[in-house]
Amino acid sequence: MAVYTQVDDEELIAFLATYDLGPLLSCKGIAEGVENSNYYLHTGAGSFILTLYEKRVAEADLPFFLNLMEHLAARGVTCPLPVKNCAGLALGRLAGRPAVIVTFLDGYSIHHPETAHCAALGATLAQLHLAGADFAQRRRNALSVEGWRPLFSTCASRAEEVAMGLRALVDAELDHLERNWPRDLPSGVIHADLFPDNVFFLGERISGLIDFYFACTDAYAYDLAICLNAWCFDAELRYQPDKGAALLDAYRRLRPLSAAEIAAFPTLARGAALRFLLTRYVDWLNVPAGALVRPKDPREYLAKLRFHQSAPDARVYGLGS
Numbered sequence: 001m002a003v004y005t006q007v008d009d010e011e012l013i014a015f016l017a018t019y020d021l022g023p024l025l026s027c028k029g030i031a032e033g034v035e036n037s038n039y040y041l042h043t044g045a046g047s048f049i050l051t052l053y054e055k056r057v058a059e060a061d062l063p064f065f066l067n068l069m070e071h072l073a074a075r076g077v078t079c080p081l082p083v084k085n086c087a088g089l090a091l092g093r094l095a096g097r098p099a100v101i102v103t104f105l106d107g108y109s110i111h112h113p114e115t116a117h118c119a120a121l122g123a124t125l126a127q128l129h130l131a132g133a134d135f136a137q138r139r140r141n142a143l144s145v146e147g148w149r150p151l152f153s154t155c156a157s158r159a160e161e162v163a164m165g166l167r168a169l170v171d172a173e174l175d176h177l178e179r180n181w182p183r184d185l186p187s188g189v190i191h192a193d194l195f196p197d198n199v200f201f202l203g204e205r206i207s208g209l210i211d212f213y214f215a216c217t218d219a220y221a222y223d224l225a226i227c228l229n230a231w232c233f234d235a236e237l238r239y240q241p242d243k244g245a246a247l248l249d250a251y252r253r254l255r256p257l258s259a260a261e262i263a264a265f266p267t268l269a270r271g272a273a274l275r276f277l278l279t280r281y282v283d284w285l286n287v288p289a290g291a292l293v294r295p296k297d298p299r300e301y302l303a304k305l306r307f308h309q310s311a312p313d314a315r316v317y318g319l320g321s
């Protein structure tokens, strides 16, 4: 359960009194997620999500995330809407953390996506990129190639606790990616964490997207590579070409990929695998005392990285000729 910060009843009631949402009826910690503390909030006005932002979210970035959700929702990409308090502010403070109430979205996440889900995701990702194209704010991706080596160096000496040979593999991969990382690809707002747990479905239709707290300005094709890694491997961590093709084809029907994006795709897929390998690795070794959280296994992304390292070019993903 991702609850790092416990909320005291009296504090919550006082916080809620600054909103026009009626009385508190219930508030329960949410079992999923690893980044922030999330609660289901039921008030006289209905169901909401209360989020207290934790370690990786800089308070200064919150206006970017909250404005982006409003921007996308206004352009038909269903996502939570920040609820404003009586002073007209979305961002508040609770239990010493920055806190926001957002609208509750119906739908459920798919734990084992099928080909049709990957196709639906591809189309929705392209819609998100197109809808974000006129979003005026920018946010640098702190978890892109420049951020990976400093992140790894915080606990590189413990790499062998997670997997034999991990330190040498990551060092060599960082060397490779720092030399070959593509620049100047078409860029704009990307979600950067659109894993199955952040996409809600009703049947085979996507009903909403959540968790925009890694959103940033970066290469669109990098977002696609993140999704390919998260959606198109089976439980034994084997790449599923039919799912990859469904994702990429549906995306390209709405936003065609340039030759440069296709040529860069294998490198982007390696970087996307390393990024989640590293954050999972750091979290695995640093579970805060008393936190109710189940860290995600970094070795899953080690296996995905190894797959991409063995891919000779973009044809592995059905791209190029």
Ligand SMILES: Nc1ncnc2c1ncn2[C@@H]1O[C@H](COP(=O)(O)OP(=O)(O)OP(=O)(O)O)[C@@H](O)[C@H]1O
Residues within 6 Å of the ligand: 002, 030, 032, 033, 034, 035, 036, 037, 038, 049, 080, 102, 103, 104, 105, 106, 193, 197, 198, 210, 211, 213
């Ligand atoms: N707007 C919403 N409507 C309905 N449920 C939501 C909403 N926002 C969050 N949830 C629920 O809370 C859970 C955790 O939310 P979220 O993914 O934002 O947390 P997180 O800690 O940032 O997670 P992650 O590990 O994916 O970064 C979701 O899996 C979902 O069940």
Ligand SMILES: N[C@@H](CCO)C(=O)O
Residues within 6 Å of the ligand: 034, 035, 193, 195, 276, 279, 280, 296
């Ligand atoms: N989606 C991430 C966790 C949130 O950053 C992962 O699965 O590692």
